[in-house]
Amino acid sequence: xxxxxxxxxxxxxxVIAVVAVLSGYYLSSLSYVLLEETASRAExxxxxxxxxxxxVVGDGPREPYAALRGDGGIRSILDSSIxxxxxxxxxxxxxxxxxxxxxxxxxxxxxxxxEQKDFAEIVTAGPIARLLAINSDETFEYTQPLxxxxxQLEQFGSIRIGVSTLLVRSELRSxxxxxxxxxxxxxxxxxxxxxxxxxxxxRPIHVIQSGLSRLGRGDLDVRLDLPEQEFQDxxxxxxxxxxxxxxxxxxxxxxxxxxxxxxxxxxxVMESLEDAxxxxxxxxxxxxxxxxxxxxxxxxxxxxxxxxxxxxxxxSTGKSTGPLSVxxxxxxxxxxxxxxxxxxxxxxxxxSDADSERLLMCHAIEDTNRKFLGAMLVARNVGYLNQVxxxxxxxxxxxxxxxxxxxxxxxxxxxxxxxxxxxxLLKQKLGVLREPxxxxxxGGGAGKTLDLTKxxxxxxxxIKRLDEVVAGFxxxxxxxxxxxxxxxxxxxxxxxxxxxxxxxxRRRVAVREESLKMLPPINGDQGMLVQAVLNLAINALxxxxxxxxxxLGCKPATRHRVELFVEDTGIGIEPENLPxxxxxxxxxxxxxSGIGLSMVFRIVQLHDGEVEVQSTPGRGxxxxxxxxxx
Numbered sequence: 300x301x302x303x304x305x306x307x308x309x310x311x312x313x314v315i316a317v318v319a320v321l322s323g324y325y326l327s328s329l330s331y332v333l334l335e336e337t338a339s340r341a342e343x344x345x346x347x348x349x350x351x352x353x354x355v356v357g358d359g360p361r362e363p364y365a366a367l368r369g370d371g372g373i374r375s376i377l378d379s380s381i382x383x384x385x386x387x388x389x390x391x392x393x394x395x396x397x398x399x400x401x402x403x404x405x406x407x408x409x410x411x412x413x414e415q416k417d418f419a420e421i422v423t424a425g426p427i428a429r430l431l432a433i434n435s436d437e438t439f440e441y442t443q444p445l446x447x448x449x450x451q452l453e454q455f456g457s458i459r460i461g462v463s464t465l466l467v468r469s470e471l472r473s474x475x476x477x478x479x480x481x482x483x484x485x486x487x488x489x490x491x492x493x494x495x496x497x498x499x500x501x502r503p504i505h506v507i508q509s510g511l512s513r514l515g516r517g518d519l520d521v522r523l524d525l526p527e528q529e530f531q532d533x534x535x536x537x538x539x540x541x542x543x544x545x546x547x548x549x550x551x552x553x554x555x556x557x558x559x560x561x562x563x564x565x566x567x568v569m570e571s572l573e574d575a576x577x578x579x580x581x582x583x584x585x586x587x588x589x590x591x592x593x594x595x596x597x598x599x600x601x602x603x604x605x606x607x608x609x610x611x612x613x614x615s616t617g618k619s620t621g622p623l624s625v626x627x628x629x630x631x632x633x634x635x636x637x638x639x640x641x642x643x644x645x646x647x648x649x650x651s652d653a654d655s656e657r658l659l660m661c662h663a664i665e666d667t668n669r670k671f672l673g674a675m676l677v678a679r680n681v682g683y684l685n686q687v688x689x690x691x692x693x694x695x696x697x698x699x700x701x702x703x704x705x706x707x708x709x710x711x712x713x714x715x716x717x718x719x720x721x722x723x724l725l726k727q728k729l730g731v732l733r734e735p736x737x738x739x740x741x742g743g744g745a746g747k748t749l750d751l752t753k754x755x756x757x758x759x760x761x762i763k764r765l766d767e768v769v770a771g772f773x774x775x776x777x778x779x780x781x782x783x784x785x786x787x788x789x790x791x792x793x794x795x796x797x798x799x800x801x802x803x804x805r806r807r808v809a810v811r812e813e814s815l816k817m818l819p820p821i822n823g824d825q826g827m828l829v830q831a832v833l834n835l836a837i838n839a840l841x842x843x844x845x846x847x848x849x850x851l852g853c854k855p856a857t858r859h860r861v862e863l864f865v866e867d868t869g870i871g872i873e874p875e876n877l878p879x880x881x882x883x884x885x886x887x888x889x890x891x892s893g894i895g896l897s898m899v900f901r902i903v904q905l906h907d908g909e910v911e912v913q914s915t916p917g918r919g920x921x922x923x924x925x926x927x928x929x
Contacts, residue, residue: 306497307493309493310489310497311490315482318481318485322482323426326430327426330429330433330467331429333470334467337385337466338422338441338462340385340386341387341441344380345442345460346443348392351370351372351376352373352392352445353445367400368400368401368408373401377401378403380460381404385466386467387460388438389404389407390403390459390460391403391458393457395454395455397413399411400456415439417441418439418440418441418462419441433464434464437464438461439462440459440461441460442459443458443460444456573680574677574679575589575678575679575680576588576592577592577675578674579675579676583607583611583614592678595678606676609659609661610676613662613674614674617663617671619661619662620660621658621659621661622660623660624659656680657678658681659678659679660677661677662677715762718762719759719766722755725755726755729751729755781824783824784822784823785820785822785929786820786821787818788926789814789818791828791829791832792832792851792852795836796810796851798833799833799836802837808840808846808847808849809847812851813851813852815854818853818854818855819855819861820928821861821929822927828906830898830902831899831903832851832865834896834898834899835865835922836851842867842871842919842920849865850864850866851866860927861927863923863926866920867921868919869919870916871914871917871920872920880912881896881897881899882897903924903926907926907927908925908926911923911924
């Protein structure tokens with residue numbers, strides 16, 4: 300049974316059980332009331348008969364039975380019991396031998412009456428015994444002893460009232476039919492209510508089940524729509540797991556045969572390595588190669604190749620071999636020579652260069668019980684290491700040059716500040732002159748009128764512009780001291796959303812924060828990252844003059860990274876401007892400085908991140924920033 304069917308069955312069963320218990324209690328109470336009413340009528344009839352009989356035989360006549368039989372009052376009481384008392388089938392006065400002396404109907408007079416079950420015991424019995432007695436065809440009796448005597452009473456007979464449960468059974472069955480109708484109505488109503496409740500309460504479970512089914516079919520980018528507050532944390536956890544599975548699923552390569560989750564983790568790591576890595580089974584089969592090793596072509600090497608011989612040596616001895624040096628001008632040709640510490644190097648079959656030189660090491664792989672599992676071949680690109688070294692040297696020179704240029708810019712700002720001060724003094728002195736200066740012409744004639752204030756203002760504005768250029772240059776040239784520590788990007792986004800809230804409200808922009816709660820941290824500077832995201836958010840607000848929607852969020856990404864995105868529904872960026880938006884001083888705004896996006900790009904670079912831009916004119920822009928996990 301499905302969860303919905305189980306819940307419907309459970310609710311319906313509970314309702315039916317409650318209604319059945321209440322109905323049983325009602326029927327039991329009703330049966331007791333009906334039997335007690337019948338017993339009361341029989342008791343009333345018995346007392347009336349006894350009272351009249353006591354009056355007839357109270358003086359002790361010699362023939363009491365004949366007196367009772369011939370008394371008209373007794374005859375009238377007995378006859379009326381049959382016609383007016385419900386459930387009474389007969390009424391009789393019997394002697395000590397059980398012979399009916401007076402009876403209604405009269406046909407029973409002179410006959411022996413067998414004793415029946417006492418009706419008073421049925422009334423006081425339990426519910427089940429009462430119901431069994433009511434549904435039986437037996438006749439019960441209510442008995443009253445007859446006593447005679449003045450000083451000492453003696454029993455000389457008894458009054459017997461025959462009682463039938465037929466009428467009680469009829470009324471009880473009518474009540475049972477009503478109870479069954481109520482049960483059926485409760486069953487239908489409870490089923491409908493249970494179905495609606497199950498549809499409402501089990502919706503989150505159905506959504507989760509659907510998400511799991513999509514995961515099972517290979518759709519790894521699954522998002523759950525769980526509006527209920529109790530399930531929001533579960534939905535966030537599910538989306539985080541889905542994103543991580545998607546990241547792992549995208550990290551595999553074509554040469555991998557590892558299918559377990561652990562294998563996917565190792566494969567994702569190895570695919571990101573600069574070193575070429577290959578795994579071999581104990582039989583020498585290639586079971587895994589990363590992208591760098593596939594570019595070399597290790598899988599196509601024949602068994603006689605020296606590199607394969609290196610692997611075979613490790614597989615046969617169970618011990619690591621190397622390191623060895625190999626020069627490969629194009630791929631790994633069969634003529635490539637190997638040299639190492641185990642013997643002289645053969646002749647090289649082709650010329651080598653710095654970019655193709657590789658160091659090889661073949662490691663033996665063992666489990667915790669020292670059982671041999673295979674071999675791992677690692678080829679390190681020595682030429683790439685040389686490039687890295689050259690890049691580091693260039694970076695050092697660039698840093699030194701940046702410090703030098705920062706000093707030069709600093710020295711330029713001092714004269715600019717002095718020039719600004721003296722220009723202000725000059726404008727004050729020129730302001731004392733009430734009339735423009737007149738320059739005399741040749742020969743002492745009339746000359747031109749000069750407005751020196753205008754020229755001073757132009758010089759002042761140009762100095763100010765030059766000062767802004769130098770200040771912007773200093774922001775990029777001055778080395779930044781990063782305070783790196785593990786931080787969560789969702790906290791950065793939350794701070795930015797709180798900051799831009801009033802401005803977004805003024806511009807009629809709806810801000811949506813779409814950050815997952817469970818995110819891996821990154822190593823970053825909290826203040827610089829807030830500044831970068833704030834610049835992106837402010838640009839997005841300015842790109843929506845008529846209002847719109849601004850989405851900010853972060854989520855796990857591939858290759859052990861975290862993605863941060865800022866998306867707007869603004870005017871967009873023209874295609875010809877996209878390549879230049881991160882250039883220093885480039886701007887399309889009337890009063891823009893052209894520094895904001897350049898600062899964003901620089902902050903992302905300082906955090907070893909990547910930034911991407913997608914924009915459609917008239918529809919909006921989306922910035923995606925990738926940061927490596929801590």
